[in-house]
Amino acid sequence: MSKLASFKELMREIDITSNIMNTLSWDMRVNLPPKAAAYRAETMGFLSGKLYSMKTSPKLYELCGELSAVGNNDRITARMIKEALKEYKRLTEIPQKLYSDFTEHNLKAELVWQEARAKNDYAMLKDSLVKEFDYKRQFAACHGFAENPMDGLMDEYEEGMTTKKLDKIFDELKASVKELLGKIDASSKAYDKTFIFGKYPIDRQRAFCKRMVGIAGFDLLAGRLDESAHPYTTGNNKYDIRMTTRYFENNFTNAALSSMHEMGHSVYAQNHLDDLAYTTLDHSPSFGWDEGQSRFFENIIGRSEPFWAYFLPMAQTYFDGLYGMKLNDFYNSLNAVYRDPRRLDADELTYNLHIVIRYELEKTIFAGQVSFDDLPDAWNLKCKEYLGITPKNDAEGVLQDMHWASGYIGYFQNYVLGNCYDGHLLNKMKQDIPDMYDQVANGKFDEILGWQIRNVHTHGCFYNPEELLERVTGEKLSAAHYIHYLNDKYSRIYKL
Amino acid sequence: MSKLASFKELMREIDITSNIMNTLSWDMRVNLPPKAAAYRAETMGFLSGKLYSMKTSPKLYELCGELSAVGNNDRITARMIKEALKEYKRLTEIPQKLYSDFTEHNLKAELVWQEARAKNDYAMLKDSLVKEFDYKRQFAACHGFAENPMDGLMDEYEEGMTTKKLDKIFDELKASVKELLGKIDASSKAYDKTFIFGKYPIDRQRAFCKRMVGIAGFDLLAGRLDESAHPYTTGNNKYDIRMTTRYFENNFTNAALSSMHEMGHSVYAQNHLDDLAYTTLDHSPSFGWDEGQSRFFENIIGRSEPFWAYFLPMAQTYFDGLYGMKLNDFYNSLNAVYRDPRRLDADELTYNLHIVIRYELEKTIFAGQVSFDDLPDAWNLKCKEYLGITPKNDAEGVLQDMHWASGYIGYFQNYVLGNCYDGHLLNKMKQDIPDMYDQVANGKFDEILGWQIRNVHTHGCFYNPEELLERVTGEKLSAAHYIHYLNDKYSRIYKL
Incomplete structure (x- = not known):
């Protein structure tokens, strides 16, 4: 050979x-x-x-x-x-012993986290967290980094990303989001997310979600939609992409939007160039890019008014309780802005701040500016500062996410990076397909998906994150387009 | 190490x-x-x-x-x-080249078989069959055999089995079954299997079958019941045994009995000694033994009157159409004896003759006593001789089974061997648990399953087929007990 x-x-x-x-x-x-x-x-x-x-x-x-x-x-x-x-x-x-110790510790720490959160007992988890951050500090040292240990960690998820670059993006983003939040507070409009709540039989939700993602571009002959405790998408050969969601009887939009989110990951994986099979190149170049596609389909498309102009009438044929609900009421409720201490319950806008909180705390921990004893208080202070509320306990504060206990440190920023990529992509797509939202309103997704396939999906990990962005848009990463999108969207909803 | x-x-x-x-x-x-x-x-x-x-x-x-x-x-x-x-x-x-040629040929031949059966065109499949038998003749030569090439093939499925031993068993069995069939023909009773037919919603069948196998002893926490085109059971670690069935809306007993059949394979696999994990010993000693367990739960238990004395009232809570049906009528219809040219539609009694037909044809082919041109006629003659009917075409004659096209030659006898093992096991079990059928009638399966676990399942493949039988019953394999069971069962049903 x-x-x-x-x-x-x-x-x-x-x-x-x-x-x-x-x-x-x-x-x-x-x-x-x-x-x-x-x-x-x-x-x-x-x-x-x-x-x-x-x-x-x-x-x-x-x-x-x-x-x-x-x-x-x-x-x-x-x-x-x-x-x-x-x-x-x-x-x-990474020395093999260090890595296997770390992996073993994660498995235990996840279980400790489950119990600690259930019992609302941070003290129970503290030592595990100390160890996790210590492991990750060692990992960063093994990989090497220019300025900040976080740089040595983030590169695994987003090649070339540094705290220096990210700080600039996040500072700009958080200032804009806080300003927008202030305007929303001052607005005369207020919407209630529970307006949509009702009784949506789960077998009908299953049928609706499957039909919806099929129409939106997920190839059901080259993938599946199933259920699991935490929605996710499997990496695999492009002809076998499986995603999961989960259903809540009181709110079908939860499963619908989580299906759209996973569909974003899935259509990415289903549309790599055929030649990339068996090469290990048939995946996205970074977590940020992958998260960008999932959030594009969940938020930019799936939480848009045109999307529901098409799908709400269809949903009304599945769910009696929706009968007579007006598109505008539905849309406003779906996009109601809330101050909730829990990331997973956050609306599209404040979600960004939840991520900033975690990212900034990670930095202060690595800089030794906060002790693990004081971490819950530090969390609550950040939450108060950015969201204007204080978690009522640690279970909905510092203990809410499993990530740190699972060893995902230097990871949260990918979610917001995905949003920023989406800002760039949306800006460019609107130039290339000026009537894109009219198409969405008519249930036509081929041109939009085709654009993503041609510009993003097909390449797999042929280009580094920055190269790919430059190739598609000619631009360097910034939060500007995404901020523009947020301002535009919420100004309309809240008549700012 | x-x-x-x-x-x-x-x-x-x-x-x-x-x-x-x-x-x-x-x-x-x-x-x-x-x-x-x-x-x-x-x-x-x-x-x-x-x-x-x-x-x-x-x-x-x-x-x-x-x-x-x-x-x-x-x-x-x-x-x-x-x-x-x-x-x-x-x-x-087996030389590696020969084996891979054979495997490749099988894949093609299966597709040819599918088309040939659909088109009722034996000529289309003939050359593939010639090749399959030729491969198997070479395999037999590679493995070596005492008298008959079939001996060199059957050993893979049933260690120690020879045509000499099997001829004796089959001759005895076929004579008895033919005699019994004659008596049934002469009897004044006639039952119609379509009496049970009706409309049984498939989601209710799913729920019923799952509940039924759970009661009968399948551990649903260590396995699953799903659906596939051909019902089967996966081999795996004892805590992950998955079986499938398939549902027909017009007859729920099809899925129920196929679930009981697969459950027999499954409880076998779920109850091997724990120490056998990771040793490769956690499987049955032979196909005959495995088929014995599946047929025990499908036929000896699942087609018995006491079984339905317990499960018919339960089934009536799932299926409106069963309401008011009497146990005796249900039982007689379930066990109606038919002359059908198709093995998969055969009743419990004539099923044995279907296997004898295939086994005897394989022998005559290897002995060069029939050409592949004449095979369809030879099949039809055997069918006429044993079942008293002639298939109306090759699709329901020589083309009905995929086995030969898939390379399963010298294999069919396992089904009847399973029946013979069951005769031995039932005879011994009745001595050890005299009220076994009373227990079944009361939905109690623990003692029966416990007996199988203790005597059969736990051992995995620790003993050869013959050793295991002798260990459990002290006997050598024969058809006598099974013939006794058949005579007893059908004499009651047909008042012979």
């Missing part, structure tokens, strides 16, 4: 093994009989070990070097080499 | 990999998006290649030899070595 063929075969094995893990993870969340948990954990551990060995194999590393030295590689091969080396570096920089 | 630990680790990897394949096969049948077929086929091929390499690895072979030479192995290790060597021998006896 030639060196090139050997290299591609190793990458194919990595691709298949990693997709097997994804399918089994999906199965674990959607189908696994309760008693099978231990055996499945062992299976996942086995595969994860195999995958680690494959990705860090000296043979793969050597082949990358040899093929690079020869040069003259086609663009797919060249990118595969780059990605393989990046992954090799990322994995081998 | 010690030799013993290395050996166990290799076996653990084989176990996990093979169960991953089982889970992915289940997923393929139950969940796979249509467009994902090609990628999944590639994944299965990849895993199957890995599994082959593991099972035929020189290192595993050496370790088996070294551990055997040292001796002094505990009973689990000793059996693992025996099984590993048997599998090594079975796989390495």
Whole structure:
């Protein structure tokens, strides 16, 4: 076998093994009989070990070097080499013992978090958090960073992102959002999100959501929509993309928008270039980009008035309780701005502040400016500062998210980065498709999805996050377009 | 690592990999998006290649030899070595090229079979069948056999089984069944299977079947009941046993009995000794034994009058159409004896003759006593001889089963062997639990299932088929007990 063929075969094995893990993870969340948990954990551990060995194999590393030295590689091969080396570096920089200790600690810390949140007992979780941040500080040191340990962590999720770049974006964004919030407070309009609440039979929600995502562009012959405790989308080959949602009987828009969110991830994955199969390149270039697509379909499209101009009449054929509800009332209720201490219950606007709170706290922790004893108070102060409210307890304050206990530190910013990418994309798309919202109002999604496919999805991870943005829009990342979108949207809703 | 630990680790990897394949096969049948077929086929091929390499690895072979030479192995290790060597021998006896040609041919031949059956065109399939039998003749030669090529094939499914042993059993069985059929023909009673037919909503069938198998002993926390085109049960770790059925709106007993059938396979798999996990020993010793358990729960229990004495009143709470139906009428209709050329539509009694037809034809083909040109006529003659009817065309004659086209030759006898094992087991169980059918009539299955667990399930493949039978009953395999069961059952139903 030639060196090139050997290299591609190793990458194919990595691709298949990693997709097997994804399918089994999906199965674990959607189908696994309760008693099978231990055996499945062992299976996942086995595969994860195999995958680690494959990705860090000296043979793969050597082949990358040899093929690079020869040069003259086609663009797919060249990118595969780059990605393989990046992954090799990322994995081998962390000593194996440190990594397995960290993984083991996460599993335990997640369970501690579950109990601590249920009991509203921060003290119970404190030591686990200390350890998590300590592990991550060590990881940052292993990877190396220019100025801030956070830089050494964020790069894994968003290549090239630094606190310096992010601070600028977040500062601009939070000032604008706070200003907009002030105007909304002062406005004469007030909407109630519970206006939509009612009784929506779950089997009808299932049917509606499946039909809706099918119309909006999800290929149901190359994917599935199922249910799990936490909605998510599996990574896999483009013809087998599975997403989940969850249903609440009192509010069908919860499942509808979470389906649209996951659909954003899914259509991204369903529309990579065919040639990227088996190369490991068939994924997005970053968490921010992936989150950008999910939020584009959830918020920019799914929370827009034209979207419901088309889908509300359809929803009314599924749910008796919606009969007679006016589009404008429905739309205003769906977009009502609230001050809620819980991120997962936040509206589209204040959501950004929830993320800023977490990002800034992470920075102060790494800078040693806050102790873990004082963290709940620091959280509450930030919450008061940005959202104007104080959580009534730690369960809805510092304990609300599992991320830190699971080792996701230096991660939250991806959600807002996704919003910023969306601002850029929407601005460009409106230039290219001036009647895009008229199309949405008529249930036509082909041109919009086609634009995303052509500009974003098809490329997989061929370009770095910044390169891709520049390629699509000619611009550098900023919050400006997204802020414009927010101002425009809420000014209309609240007649500002 | 010690030799013993290395050996166990290799076996653990084989176990996990093979169960991953089982889970992915289940997923393929139950969940796979249509467009994902090609990628999944590639994944299965990849895993199957890995599994082959593991099972035929020189290192595993050496370790088996070294551990055997040292001796002094505990009973689990000793059996693992025996099984590993048997599998090594079975796989390495067939040249890899021959095996992969055969596998590739099967995939094509199955598609040809589908079309040939749909078009009722035997000529279309003939060449594929010639090849299949030729491959199997070569396989038999590779494995070696004493008298008949069939002996070299059947051993894979039922260790130690030969045509000589089987001819004796089948001759006795077919004579008895034919005699019994004659008496039924002469009887004054006649029952109509369509008496049960009606309209049974499928979502209610789902709920009923799940409840029924739960009561009968299937552990729903360690398994699932889903749907697929062909009902089956996945092999896997005992805590993750998944079975499928399929539903027909006009007859709920179809899904109910197929669920009971699969439940027999499933409870077998759910009740192996815990210590057998990761050893590859957690499966039945043979297809005949596995089929014995499925047929025990489908026929001996599930088609019995006491079973429906308990479940018919429950079914009547699910299905309006059953309201007022009398147990005796229901039971007689469920067990009505028919002359139908199709195996899958056969009643419990004539089913045995369908298998005899296939087994005898396979023998005559290997003996060169029938050409493939004459095979359809030979089939029809056998059918006339044993069932008294002639298929109206090849689609319901020689083309009805996919087995031969899929390479399952020397396989059909397992179904009847299962029945014969059941005769032995029922005879012994009645001695040990004299009121077993009273218990069934009261919805009590614990003692019966406990007996099967203790005597059969727990052992996995610790004993060869013949050893296990002797251990449980002290007897050698014969059709006598099963014939007694049939005579007893149908004499009552038809008042013979």
